[in-house]
Amino acid sequence: MADQQNPGPGPIRLAQAYAAGLMGQAPAIPFRIDALEARAEAAMGPAAFGYLRSAGSETTASANRAALDAMRLVPRMLRDVGERRLSCELFGRILPAPLLLAPIGVQELAHPEADLATARAAASRGIPMVFSNQASVAMEPCAAAMGDAPRWFQLYWTRSDALAESLVRRAEAAGCDAIVVTLDTTLLGWRPVDLDNGFLPFLKGQGIAQYVSDPVFRAMLARPPEEDMLAAAQLFTRLYSDPSLDWLRLRRIREWTRLPVVLKGIQHPADAARAADEGWDGIVVSNHGGRQVDGAVGAAGQLAACVDAVAGRARVLFDSGIRGGADVVKALALGADAVLLGRPYIWGLAAAGEQGVAAVIDNVIAELDLTLGLIGCDDVASLGWESLG
Numbered sequence: 001m002a003d004q005q006n007p008g009p010g011p012i013r014l015a016q017a018y019a020a021g022l023m024g025q026a027p028a029i030p031f032r033i034d035a036l037e038a039r040a041e042a043a044m045g046p047a048a049f050g051y052l053r054s055a056g057s058e059t060t061a062s063a064n065r066a067a068l069d070a071m072r073l074v075p076r077m078l079r080d081v082g083e084r085r086l087s088c089e090l091f092g093r094i095l096p097a098p099l100l101l102a103p104i105g106v107q108e109l110a111h112p113e114a115d116l117a118t119a120r121a122a123a124s125r126g127i128p129m130v131f132s133n134q135a136s137v138a139m140e141p142c143a144a145a146m147g148d149a150p151r152w153f154q155l156y157w158t159r160s161d162a163l164a165e166s167l168v169r170r171a172e173a174a175g176c177d178a179i180v181v182t183l184d185t186t187l188l189g190w191r192p193v194d195l196d197n198g199f200l201p202f203l204k205g206q207g208i209a210q211y212v213s214d215p216v217f218r219a220m221l222a223r224p225p226e227e228d229m230l231a232a233a234q235l236f237t238r239l240y241s242d243p244s245l246d247w248l249r250l251r252r253i254r255e256w257t258r259l260p261v262v263l264k265g266i267q268h269p270a271d272a273a274r275a276a277d278e279g280w281d282g283i284v285v286s287n288h289g290g291r292q293v294d295g296a297v298g299a300a301g302q303l304a305a306c307v308d309a310v311a312g313r314a315r316v317l318f319d320s321g322i323r324g325g326a327d328v329v330k331a332l333a334l335g336a337d338a339v340l341l342g343r344p345y346i347w348g349l350a351a352a353g354e355q356g357v358a359a360v361i362d363n364v365i366a367e368l369d370l371t372l373g374l375i376g377c378d379d380v381a382s383l384g385w386e387s388l389g
């Protein structure tokens with residue numbers, strides 16, 4: 001974090017990166033994001049990588065990038081950016097940067113240490129990890145590996161309210177600061193790549209760790225999941241998820257927890273307005289990285305209108321297409337309070353485990369810091385329209 005004494009992570013990291021290069025050392029992970037993705041592909045193999053990349057025909061994944069690319073920054077000069085502030089406040093916590101790790105399921109596909117490696121990396125940087133409902137490692141051991149570091153929990157509302165309640169109560173007990181309810185995946189999108197590969201991780205018992213450790217879920221099974229994983233996997237597919245969820249039923253979560261509740265997957269400004277009208281604490285403007293509605297509009301193109309609709313009544317987060325620090329600057333300039341990093345940290349995980357995730361976080365923050373300084377802004381909180389062309 002940049003403060004009075006510390007010039008910030010950007011220049012230090014950059015100097016270190018160049019020094020290593022001058023000494024002929026290869027970086028732990030590639031700095032170029034497409035090279036990092038290629039490294040992950042080589043490490044994961046085609047079917048698992050296909051699932052990670054999966055996004056229909058990729059129309060919307062491309063639109064996510066196009067929307068960010070279409071926005072251009074307009075640098076300002078001579079504005080004394082010798083000290084830059086990256087820190088941001090979210091739900092009572094000061095974070096070192098306006099950055100979180102997006103909930104991503106089935107991380108064992110990327111690395112055997114899976115969510116535990118991600119949890120350690122996130123904790124070492126003080127960047128919140130959002131535990132996925134479809135994690136490979138249950139939230140309790142991940143939380144235990146994180147000390148006091150911030151974490152959130154992402155819920156997929158199942159057909160059983162009792163199970164959803166149990167997950168939320170466990171998240172509170174595991175020290176989560178917020179609950180993210182993902183709204184855009186009550187049905188899993190059409191994913192031809194995975195269908196062609198016959199890739200069904202859940203039926204192999206992958207990505208259902210939150211369930212198999214849950215007392216309410218276990219009570220629904222005739223035999224413990226350790227003895228009959230197939231039955232557990234089949235029960236999961238029957239319970240996941242509930243497309244009949246609506247605004248009224250969503251309110252039940254307020255009876256289960258006092259934690260702030262953030263609605264993930266908002267794309268229409270009218271939904272953003274309704275979330276704020278109904279007193280929800282935050283939204284994530286997101287199209288799930290283009291994995292759900294193939295043909296949906298690029299997420300960054302919806303952000304400003306959603307920010308306007310919320311009008312300061314709820315916190316606004318953003319994901320879908322963020323690949324580096326300059327993208328974070330654009331999202332903040334459009335009015336987001338913070339950004340969730342998605343696939344890039346999984347590429348780091350696949351390439352180099354915990355160190356890979358930490359390096360991706362460091363690189364994003366370093367580029368964020370440098371870009372901020374170079375456009376003449378000394379505080380992420382003061383980024384706004386004047387920085388956009």
Ligand SMILES: Cc1cc2nc3c(=O)[nH]c(=O)nc-3n(C[C@H](O)[C@H](O)[C@H](O)COP(=O)(O)O)c2cc1C
Pocket residue numbers: 051052053064102103104105106132133134135154182264286287288289290319320321322341342343344
């Ligand atoms: C392999 C994979 C698994 C995901 N699993 C979840 C999940 O369990 N819960 C959730 O809310 N979002 C999930 N997401 C969506 C991410 O949270 C995030 O919205 C998305 O990755 C952002 O797009 P980007 O990766 O292109 O930046 C997943 C995304 C990927 C790529």
Ligand SMILES: O=C(O)C(=O)c1ccccc1
Pocket residue numbers: 105106134185188207288291
């Ligand atoms: O693959 C995904 O994008 C995702 O969110 C998900 C949904 C259900 C189970 C596992 C992951």
